[in-house]
């Protein structure tokens with residue numbers, strides 16, 4: 173074996189314990205879930221057949237995808253504006269901005285979801301304020317529906333959208349933007365033709381991250397959806413814990429995992445465009 | 454791409470302050486139509502800042518910038534129509550070479566057929582037609598530099614600004630591209646304003662050079678005028694090498710004389726009585742052995758000993774220690790040298806009256822507000 177090969181073997185030995193732990197606590201249960209989905213209540217693909225026949229299964233998948241797409245779009249938009257602002261700020265201001273973006277990550281999801289409920293419910297701050305200001309004469313239903321779920325999820329996801337986009341924006345040479353201006357592009361022109369395309373790998377990475385996270389959300393939709401709007405994770409919990417339909421729940425969990433892996437596989441190729449764009453090196 | 458005649462640019466007392474630090478102090482400069490002007494100065498002397506003010510990226514704290522007599526001080530960069538080659542080129546990494554070059558035309562909404570023709574002509578001009586579909590990351594440094602040039606010239610700009618266009622290249626390539634840049638300038642007849650810290654580049658390319666130090670324009674003139682008649686110690690030292698002889702000035706029949714110790718050195722020009730400084734270029738000094746050589750028929754002759762020497766290929770760099778004038782550097786041609794340099798060898802130095810020029814001490818123009 174070459175010295176380099178032995179070196180590599182050494183590293184493998186180092187991560188072996190972690191690998192075994194992962195297998196025991198992560199891969200094995202997933203395989204078990206997969207097994208349950210084709211054995212309960214009777215062996216076969218009966219549970220998967222429901223994907224095409226059951227309206228309730230299709231509805232929950234549709235709701236999850238819709239909420240995921242809207243959340244991703246809104247979080248990307250807000251995150252892009254924030255990341256852009258941060259990327260253009262001075263080094264001192266940048267640190268404060270980053271702190272402001274990251275602080276919400278340290279607050280429990282549960283706390284944040286309940287905070288949104290108190291703000292958005294019929295007698296909440298937002299409705300009371302709007303009523304008092306005379307903007308509306310009936311309280312708006314801002315929570316216990318898809319709207320509330322999306323607000324809570326966007327709030328949770330924005331930092332995850334900001335970070336990959338910010339790192340892509342930081343790689344953009346400011347002289348390239350100055351060059352665009354000097355060659356006759358307006359501010360908007362320089363942004364649209366140079367900055368935006370160069371930040372695109374970051375946008376794609378952030379989009380994939382946020383979308384994948386959104387598919388598996390549990391606590392936020394459970395609280396802000398009020399049990400009326402079901403997303404996949406809560407639906408699985410319902411099947412397994414309340415209705416004791418293990419097979420159906422396991423089938424949906426498997427579908428979720430496959431959907432996430434497929435999304436990753438497709439976009440990891442796209443994000444590799446980074447190289448092609450020359451941003452990486 | 455020869456089009457109408459070039460444009461004239463004029464800087465009138467242009468200054469830039471950052472807080473209480475002054476990066477550029479009241480620069481006044483004229484760039485004639487079709488002229489190649491170089492801003493030459495050490496790193497941090499304010500060259501880029503001046504260029505950025507001309508381009509419109511940095512707003513002057515004082516002064517005016519005129520193009521053909523029209524005040525453009527407040528005009529944003531995209532409305533100035535100046536071509537610019539940035540330090541490090543700043544090519545667009547997500548576009549091909551052709552797309553990079555087409556960029557200025559695209560933002561001007563030029564029709565496609567005309568745009569394609571102009572891009573092709575510009576790529577021809579810099580001999581890059583074969584690389585149109587490559588990305589900048591697939592090009593060598595010299596090729597990237599040419600793309601930057603083509604991109605800056607394709608829209609027929611009023612003038613071309615170049616910020617250290619050759620400094621990222623190795624020496625041999627730099628010399629080649631210097632030639633090309635010079636030929637390009639002659640061909641398109643536009644005014645070029647070039648920034649560099651490389652004195653050889655400035656000497657070989659420019660019609661005129663403006664020498665900067667600590668944000669001051671120290672002296673402006675043709676390369677020859679600056680080299681032969683530097684006004685200050687800094688200019689004499691930065692543009693080529695120089696010996697400096699300090700002493701008491703006194704009138705002399707053929708110009709002036711400088712007394713230092715027992716030595717009396719004559720020079721051309723005049724200087725008021727009192728302390729004065731002479732600049733003497735090493736290659737203008739003749740060096741002969743003290744023993745067995747014919748007497749030197751020069752206006753100034755001093756004796757000394759070789760303290761150090763090194764071989765440079767084209768010549769020897771010799772340092773001669775003299776009793777009255779201190780260390781004097783001499784550049785001696787290596788080919789058929791009358792002296793084989795050796796440490797401690799007794800030698801005689803001679804130079805004519807017109808070899809030395811009076812220069813001002815820089816203290817007279819001390820930089821103000823230079824905190825760093």
Ligand SMILES: Nc1ncnc2c1ncn2[C@@H]1O[C@H](COP(=O)(O)OP(=O)(O)O)[C@@H](O)[C@H]1O
Pocket residue numbers: 471474475476494495496497498499500501502503825
């Ligand atoms: N944005 C800025 N803020 C503060 N100081 C600056 C800024 N830009 C340039 N300077 C200072 O101005 C001086 C001149 O800079 P520059 O024009 O880039 O010099 P050069 O191009 O000759 O190396 C330097 O001392 C630099 O630190």
Ligand SMILES: [Mg+2]
Pocket residue numbers: 500501540
């Ligand atoms: Mg510079």
